[in-house]
Amino acid sequence: MNQLPKEQKLQFIRIDRGISQFNHDYYAALGLPIITSPIYIRHVYLSIARILHPDVYGFSPEEKAVATQYLAKLVNPAYDILMKEQERQAYQGIFKLLAKRLMQKSRNVPIHSAIACELLFAPNDGLYERSVSAIAKVQYQSLDNILQYTGQISELNLVYILYKEGYIYGVPNMPPVLLPMIQPKNAYFPPAYPPSAVQNPYTNSTYANVRSTYQTYQPTANSQNDDDATVIQTNEEVLNNKEIADRLKICEVYISQNDWKNALKELREVLQMNKDNSKCLAMLGVVYKNTNQPQMAKISFQRSLQLNPKEPLALKHIKDLGNSNPEQKSEPKPKPAISNEKKSLPPPQQRGWLSNLLGWASPNDPK
Template identity: 45%
Template sequence: MVNQSLAFKVNLGIGKYSSGDHYAVLGLPVHAEASQIRKRYFNIAKILHPDVYGKSPQESDRACTYLAKLVSPAYNTLMQERERVEYQALLKLIAKRLMKRGEGLEPQSDVARLLATAPNDLNYEKAVRSLAEMQYQSLDKALDYTGQLSELNLVYVLAQSGYKPFASPIIAVSSPTVGSSIKTSTSSTSDSSVLKTNSFQHSAYKPPTSSYRSSEPEVKASGNSQSSNSSQAKSQIHLAEQYIEQKQWAFALKELRAVLQLDPSSSKCHALLGLVYVKQNLNSMAKVSFQQALKLNPQEPLALQYLKQLNLAKDADAKAQKPQKGGFFGWLGGGS
């Protein structure tokens, strides 16, 4: 009889160094929030439900087994805050140990090798989403996709921990599909290879710089440093705007705070920060950010728009809470 835990074992990426990769099982990035985890779980449960998935009794049973033995345990772990925090610490520990050992990372899947050339948040999330869409459509390939997701997670976790040798290989890809073979070569010339893939055609190779790169050494010349900071700040503002469009508030907040480290006088950054706070119902913090934006640029349109809305909402609340005269001895039903 086959041991079910062994049958569902993933030996790639994080799964190679841990008993399992819960985020890969659910097809999620390792920084997914509780609401994303819950939504993704119910989507998978719908796919694997025997009444939806089952074309035969055997397939229905198999789908139920995947849900009970693989998906639900991952969900139950990540939905407990303490367990999720401990698991995040485990991922960082795995990255730290690999870096300490000086082990070279050579992902087996095309999509993970591709991410390794530009391991920023946007590319990582796109790659995870592309695999997650296919992950449980065929149970014959579910573990293969989960392994590739786990490799993506390992590449990302290592990059966030400061692992640098990702950029050295030049990877030549000829219109691959997920899971296909890949050819790699190392070149000492200045020749810039053109890399093409369905998932990353427009942004994988010249992406906005993500904030994890802020740990890299600064340019020595003051003029170049100032120009470099300005360019990086603009790229990260652009990335933050993309996150805002996708309603990824936590990621947008991370990028905007990194921008303020580079350029604290950016009125647009302060205004976008205020917008993110508004979307998270943190109106007091939003108001401070909008006011700061207007100090730097009195004509900052976003700050003018939303600060006016906040002030109108505050006036409306104050009016609604103001005791009204009349009635039998006022609101308390009695007088002094």
């Protein structure tokens, strides 16, 4: 009598929302944006694995079975795919293909969660990453809500990949790909652009200008003026800086473990996000210094100090490279003048045995 409820309880790993209704959404399974670094993927996977491990929190027998199923059929397959370079790249290629096919079919795919509808009305990278992170914090706190939160992240991922392929909801001549089931309170509808402004919604450069104009709106809780571009830019910078700070903490762990390879890879990715981050450049210099690349280390430290003359890490390590002030170049020491006159040898009694021998063999040696 007790076997039937258990079997029914284990027939649950099916998500009919977002990307998951068309293909496996491995990023949603781990609660990650689809642009996440593979190094951070491992960090998140280990955190989830510790939560779902059946022996950690003293689950009941039924809960252990459910947690084991989530770990084995949802989390582990996602980690196995996303941590392999070739498979991850091929998997990300599926996203672009899926987005293009959906726009060609012009089907109304329902978007149920309010947070995904908000992203649909105001698409931008910062709002997307912030929304995924907010859901991921509670995704695995309760076994009963895992599928619900995973579905919400998968909806966010679907909105995002369409947005990256040029889709914007409500723009004239745009196919009706997504259908929001909820209208957010802060929903913003773009102005009615003339048909000439959107001749080809997928490739036309004019459309790109329309898209950038539409993206200037970002709903915020404390915003008093939705047209204040300065406030919006500041919010995006705060979000971006927070992500960079989190990733630099991971880099510090790699450096403390002398894992120079992973530290170098992660730091280079951070520099792609912000090439003028003085701390990142200083940490990069430390990696170069410890991998026998003193010239590259010196360049990184100098660049870091140009951006922030008080960067402590750069100031500490650049002294070891023989130049405490990167802006001051040491003047080359004058070379001694070469004289054509031969120096006379000391008296024989003051020479060593080898000098006497060489002096004896030289016909020009004064006796």
